[in-house]
Amino acid sequence: MLNADALSQLRQLKSDIKDNKVVFAGTVKATNGRFGFVALDEGRDLFLPPEEMQKVLPGDRIHVTEHTDDQGKSQGVVDELLESPLTTFVGRYLVKGKGHFVVPETPGINRWIFIPPKHRQKAEPDDFIYCRIHKHPFKDGKGQARIEKVIGKAGEPGIERAFTLASFDLEETWPAAVQQQADALSEDAIAAVAGDRRDRTVEPYVTIDSPSTQDMDDALLAEANATGWKVSVAIADPTALMAPDSPAEREALRRATAIYFPGEPRPMLPEAISTRLCSLLPDTQRLALVCDMQVNNDGSLGDYRFELATVRSQGKLSYDLAASVIDGREGEEAKALPEAVTTSLDQLHQAATALRRWREEHALLSSDRPEFRLRLDENKRIRQIEPAVQNEAHRLVEECMVAANRCAADFLGQRGSGLFITHPGLREDRRDNIRTLLANFAPALAELDPASADDFRTLMQRSEGLDAEVPVKAIVSRQLARVELSFQPAPHQGMGLPAYTTFTSPLRKFSDYYVHRLIKAALWQQPMQPLTEAQLETLQAAQIQARQAANSLENWLKCEYAPTLGATEQTGTISRTVPAGFFVRLDSNGLEGFVSCKTLPGKYSFDPVTLRLTHTKNGRTFQLEQPVTVTLADVDNERKQINFKLVESATGTGDDQTAQAAANP
Incomplete structure (x- = not known):
């Protein structure tokens, strides 16, 4: 045995080692x-x-x-x-001999984790389960988990959505206090507030949206005047019925946004608020925050003002019906509309055309990439993917919303603070690559500084349709930074605007809801509790998580649908390139799949400047926006990735391949 002096010396030695480590x-x-x-x-x-x-x-x-x-x-x-921030995760239940485990499906956990007998919740093999870390593996490398919830089995209707919600820790049900608050609201609450507002219920506002939409948060009207048009955008006003820092408002902040999962959205606000009492339903008095703005003949914005009002939508118009009125097509539904509504629609179209023309000249428009709509069957899986055609009514609504949001940004910007959506343009670590790209492939644009907001806007405008060896605009667009929320105004370079915010979707986005509070506090001294920096970071993280969840579910459903393509040859375009291969977006349905360089003969090198893959011997290249023809290779269900196989031409050269794909649109 060690005596007391030896033990003391040993403890001192261990302490010295720890101090010097x-x-x-x-x-x-x-x-x-x-x-x-x-x-x-x-x-x-x-x-x-x-x-x-x-x-x-x-x-x-x-x-x-x-x-x-x-x-x-x-x-x-x-x-x-x-x-250890990772406390919960999802996986499959596995029984191996006498051991019961969870096989995690959370990226990065590449091991089975033991589940003790007391924490198995009667799960059965192959069940999807939601688990919590019961014992961290730090001490001995042997972690343990406990089952919090059995989600269901593979193949059950709706399992993809339920699994996605669990994967991202998204609650489906409302907290009791939120549901109680929503249930306590009624039409009487609207009547109690309406008397203090301007009555605009006789004006010919209409909503324009998809037929299935229930949470209608904007209504429009316009009339011509001597210098252009007066455009009025009425936005649903949920802040009028929800007290600051009430349970429903706190839950809306936590959820951050409605998530439009295929088939069944996850709302930000309870249905009693979002689809009934605050939705701008036709022929129903509703509370609104109205932005009246002057749109000049050249599409520039003049004076504007915000007003608290009550409105009554004169009709819920689908995009197709609104477009038919704009185009002068005489259908039965169009004939049934009041003359005041059709006149307003015509003026809205003229104003929107001027607004769009101004943005084309002075700002930036997003590219009109084809969009697709997923139609689900009774098992909540994709039955059909069909094009979502954009018509004049879609563009009309877009321009009116952007214009109203620009007014809100200007209003808050004049006060020096608020809540703004900013976009820094290119990622900082990609700017040198873009400078090299311009110098080598677009020398006429080489003098532009992509780090400057003004030069970035000019770059995006002048690179549209540029005759160059590489698709300059597509390459730049692939290297943009993420939009950010900020209390201070700053350029939104992606839109080419000096400042931008949104307040037009308060039923669906908390940031818009919060901007309502800011405008009201500034104009009418209504009480509000400002967000902290920490809350702003949490809000932005929740928005990102919501987009990831929606993309994850949509991708899963597309992977299940992909085998229906069979061996049919499909045309598409290269949408993204990486050192290991490239992604192809199909023309017919928008499905994206990966073509690995490992499936192509020879070796390819990746150029981070042009984002091109080039064969090291024969020079064959694959680049963004290049048309190709592919067939389905397989679906990697574990990674939720569709894999394509390139259909080679007779010679296998890049030019021949491009020509072949172009000849089969």
């Missing part, structure tokens, strides 16, 4: 393999071998020490767990 803080990054990395706070990545990855989970904050292995390569050894 060099540790690095970082965040665990998983890979598709069993190994991983630690993104050190000092800015470099440190390799984590499989035995160390067994001790951590993706996103863990840890301390590591750096060591050199037998081959002289640096690797990390986990020293201390600081924080």
Whole structure:
């Protein structure tokens, strides 16, 4: 046995070793393999071998020490767990011998995790399950999980949506306090507020939307005047019925946005509010925040004002019906509309045409890429994918909404703060590549600085239809930064505007709802609780998560639908390129699939400037917007990825392949 002095010396030695040990803080990054990395706070990545990855989970904050292995390569050894943000995940239930496990389907967890007997919730093999980390694997590399909920089995109707909700920790039901608040509201609440507002119920407002839409948050009218048009945009006013910081408002902030899942949306507000009491239903008195604005003959905006009002929509018009009135087609529904409505629609169309012309000259328009609509069957899987045709009514609504939102941005900008949607243009780490691109392939544009908002707008305008060896505008568009929310006004370079915000969808987006609060507080001293920086970050993260969830479900459903393509040859265009291959978007239905370079003869190199893949020997290239012909190869159900096989021409050259695809539109 060690005496007291020896034990004291040993403790001191351990303390000295710990004090002298060099540790690095970082965040665990998983890979598709069993190994991983630690993104050190000092800015470099440190390799984590499989035995160390067994001790951590993706996103863990840890301390590591750096060591050199037998081959002289640096690797990390986990020293201390600081924080583990990953608490819940989804997977499949697996029974192997006497062991019960969850096979995670959360990216980065590449191991089975044991489920103790008390925490199995009567799950059956192959059930999709929602789990919580019960024991972190840090100490011995043997983590444990407990089942919180059995989601269902593969193949059940709607399982894809239920699994997606669980994957992204999205609740379907409303908290009791929110439901209670919604249930307590009635038409009497509208009547109680209406008396303090301007009555505009006799004016010929109409809503223009899809026939299935129930949460109608905008109604329009226009009339000609001496210098152009007075356009009035009435926006649903849920803030009038919901007290600041009430349960429903807090839940709307948490949800951030309605999620338009195929077939069945997840709303931001309870239906009693979003589809009944606040929706601008036809022939029904509703509360609105109205923006009246002058649209000049050249499409520029003149004076504007905001007003609290009550409105009564004179009709719920579909896009097709509105377009038929604009085009002068005489259908029974069009004939039944009041003359005041058809006259207003004609003036709206003229004003919108002028607004669009102004944006073409002075700002930026988004590209008219073909869109597609998913039609689901009784099992909530894709029955059909059909084109979503954009007509004049779609463009009319878009221009009116953009114009009203520009007015809101100007109003808040004059006060120096608010809530703005900003866009910094190109990603900062891609600007040098774009400068090189312009110098080599578009010398007439080389003097432009892509980091400048004005020059970026000019670049996007002048690169439209540019005759160059590479598709300059498509390459630039593939390297844009993400839009951001900000309390301070800043350019929205993607739209080519000096400032922008949105207030036209308060039933669907919390940021729009919040802008209503800001406008009301500034004009009518209505109470509001400002968002903090932390809340703004959380709101933006929730918006991103919502988009990811919608894309995830849509991608899953498309993967299930893809086998119906069979062996039929399909034309498409290259939509994205990466070093490992390229993605093709089919012309007929918009499905995107991957063509791996491994399936092509020879080797290809990737150019980060032109985003081209080039054969290292014969020079054959694949680049953005190139037409190609493909067939379905397979579907990777684990990665939820459709894989295509390129249909080769007789010679297999790039030019012949392009010509073949172009000849089969």
